[in-house]
Amino acid sequence: MARNDKIRLATVWLGGCSGCHMSFLDLDERLIDLAEQADLVYSPIADVKVFPDNVDVTLVEGAVANIDHLELAEQVRARSKIVVSFGDCAVTGNVTSLRNRLDVDDLLNRVYQEGPGRVPAGSEPDGIVPALLRRVVPLHQVIKVDAYIPGCPPDPERIWAAVSALLAGEPVRLEEDMRYFG
Amino acid sequence: MSVVTLTLNDELISANSDQSLLEVIREHDIYIPTLCHMEGLSERGGCRMCLVEVQGSRTLQAACVTEVAEGMVVTTHSERLRKYRRMTLELIFAERNHVCAVCVMNGHCELQAVAAIEGMDHVRFDYLHPDLPMDISHERFGLDHNRCILCTRCVRVCDEVEGAHTKDVLGRGINCRIINDLNQPWGSSQSCTSCGKCVEVCPTGALFRKGATVAEMVKRHDFLSWITSGREKNEWDYAGQAPYYATERRKE
Numbered sequence: 305m306a307r308n309d310k311i312r313l314a315t316v317w318l319g320g321c322s323g324c325h326m327s328f329l330d331l332d333e334r335l336i337d338l339a340e341q342a343d344l345v346y347s348p349i350a351d352v353k354v355f356p357d358n359v360d361v362t363l364v365e366g367a368v369a370n371i372d373h374l375e376l377a378e379q380v381r382a383r384s385k386i387v388v389s390f391g392d393c394a395v396t397g398n399v400t401s402l403r404n405r406l407d408v409d410d411l412l413n414r415v416y417q418e419g420p421g422r423v424p425a426g427s428e429p430d431g432i433v434p435a436l437l438r439r440v441v442p443l444h445q446v447i448k449v450d451a452y453i454p455g456c457p458p459d460p461e462r463i464w465a466a467v468s469a470l471l472a473g474e475p476v477r478l479e480e481d482m483r484y485f486g
Numbered sequence: 487m488s489v490v491t492l493t494l495n496d497e498l499i500s501a502n503s504d505q506s507l508l509e510v511i512r513e514h515d516i517y518i519p520t521l522c523h524m525e526g527l528s529e530r531g532g533c534r535m536c537l538v539e540v541q542g543s544r545t546l547q548a549a550c551v552t553e554v555a556e557g558m559v560v561t562t563h564s565e566r567l568r569k570y571r572r573m574t575l576e577l578i579f580a581e582r583n584h585v586c587a588v589c590v591m592n593g594h595c596e597l598q599a600v601a602a603i604e605g606m607d608h609v610r611f612d613y614l615h616p617d618l619p620m621d622i623s624h625e626r627f628g629l630d631h632n633r634c635i636l637c638t639r640c641v642r643v644c645d646e647v648e649g650a651h652t653k654d655v656l657g658r659g660i661n662c663r664i665i666n667d668l669n670q671p672w673g674s675s676q677s678c679t680s681c682g683k684c685v686e687v688c689p690t691g692a693l694f695r696k697g698a699t700v701a702e703m704v705k706r707h708d709f710l711s712w713i714t715s716g717r718e719k720n721e722w723d724y725a726g727q728a729p730y731y732a733t734e735r736r737k738e
Contacts, residue, residue, distance in 0.1 A: 395608050396579075398587055404615035405583075439615070444608055452607040456587035483602040486586025486593065486701075 311471055312360045313338075314346035315390070316380055318373040319400040319440060320366030324391035325349065327457035328363070334464055341471050355379045361470045363390040363453075367400040368446045372434035381447035386470060390463075392456040392485055394443045399456075401440040408436050451476035454485045492558040507549035508536055511562055518562050519571065519600045521578075521689055522637035523550045524707070526714040527646060530638055534574045535600065538562050546570060572606055580611040581660065582618065583632040589691040590703035596689035597635060614660075621666075623673030626696055627685050629664065634692035636662050640684035647713060652678040664692070686710065 317325060325348060331338065345359060346352045355376065362384040368377055381387055392398035403411055443449055453466045453476070462482045469476050488503045494514060501510045506529065511518060521533035531551035538549045541559035546567065549560075561567070578584075578597065586592050618631040638655060641664065645651040652675050656665045666672045685693040686706050694703050712721055 389608065392587055396585075397613060398585060401613065401615065402583070402585065402588075404613070405617040442608065442613075444610075445612070449608070454607065478607075480602055480605075483605060483607065484586075484593075485598055485601065486589065486595075 311342040312345045312356075312358060313342040314344070314355065314359045314362040314380070314384065315348070316346070316355070316362060316364045316366075316376060317348040318364060318366030318377065318394070318443070319369030320391060320393040321399070322348070322365070323457040324363075324365040324393075324455075327391075327455075327460055328463055330460040331464055331467075332460070334460075338467065338471075355383055357383050359384040361386045361388065361467075363388045363467075364394050364443055364449075365390045367393040367397045367440045367442060368437065369400055369440045370434040370436050374437065374446060377443060377446050386450045387443075387447065388451045388453060388466065388470070388476070389443045389449045390453050391458055392454055395452050395454050396485065397440050397442045401442075404439050408438055412436075453478070454483060456486055458482075490554055490556040490558075492554055492556070492560060494560050495562055501554045503554065505554050507538060507547070507552045507554055507558075507560060510554055511536075511538070511549055511560075516562050517603075518549065519604060520550065521596060521600060521635060522639065524639050524643075524687055524710065526710040527639060527642040527687070530642070533578075533635070533637055535571060537567060537570055537574075539564060539567060568604075571604055575601055575604060575606050576609040576611055578635050579606070579609050580613050582614070582616060582634065584690070585632075588700055589633060590694045590698045590700060591633070591691035591705075592701035594701075594704050595691060598690075621672050622696065623671035624675075624678070624680070624696075625673065626680060627672070627682065628694050628696055629666075629672055630692050630694065631663060632692075633690045634664055635690055636664070637689060638664075639687040639689065640664060640693055643683045643687045643710065647710065648679060648681050648683050650677050650679050650681075653684060683710070683713075 315325065315328065344350050345356050362380050364380060364387060368374055389395045393400045451466065453462055455462055462478060465478055465482060466476045489500050490503050491498060491500050494510065495516065499514065508523065518538065519535040521535050522530045523536065529550040531548040534548060536549040537546040539561040540547050584597065586598050589595065620631065621629040636655065641653045641655060644653045652666050654665055656663045656669055666675045667677055672678065685695055686709050688705065691703060716722070
């Protein structure tokens, strides 16, 4: 396959722990197969600053927790054919959304004001640290999502089942044992 | 007891007239999900997972609380049922904080399993993220309202099997809570016998033995049938059948 025929794949890291990306790297030798069929055009593990145009498939790890996530999610949607919620945080909000029962300012005060160290931005943007959204939300509440890979993190078999279907241009249909949250 | 004939998924079958639809459906090895149903307890019809279509009835019926009848025509799987089951499941997940990844029951939970079986790949509703407390005042057990789906198995087992009726339900709708005695800390309950039956029947991580961390909680749903029918089946040695529960009890 000529290089320019390759599928343009991106992975994005929003409000999550990067565990889904670690699990993605656990694809091991399958990464070589993947590299033959796809170009990784944007990823936390690739040195690309701006989310590019004309991406075929984007895996999005993490929930939408701050204004930067929101902006990047919208770029991802506008520039990708298929967007996949990758892991429980993107799908449900998961651990990232545990803070939702607290008010943002109360939360930051509790963690930083009452604790040691400098206080970062609260709900107001300061141009350095992105302001937190009032509530953490799953990706599909912000942009249209085409497929879901559950799991915290999804194990490599799950990821491969989904990614190989997408590479083949087929819809993601995970078997029952690959559909568990957690 | 008389025998009735009914149609189940286009097949003519017979059943005893005092059977519930759910019993008959299970007898014919047809899977429909359940959450509040438990062998050995009365039926509640609360979780709405076992909804089926009954010809001539405009509304869907919960199979666990519907008695079989002569000439009934029942469908257990259809697009309409799939839609309703999935929506109900999503509402259950949205109502409280079901965060599987950090739950004691991760990997052993009935709610988690039903979601996977029914193919609930995401929740379309807004999560409510209620600020709910956890009651860990009991010496051996904990109650986490965040994981509770109000199936009332704990209420029923405490009343119907243990005979203590420590647990009950407070409030209505979204304000429903499982309570102990007169809505007081579990540890201060005078009626609780600390038998642990409520913990073992709980389908999720809402009731747990203290000391269990994420994914460590394994419940013995089978112990109830041992209590209720072990005598008829001549099963005296629960330790042999359920080593974990027996070991826990022996430690005390």
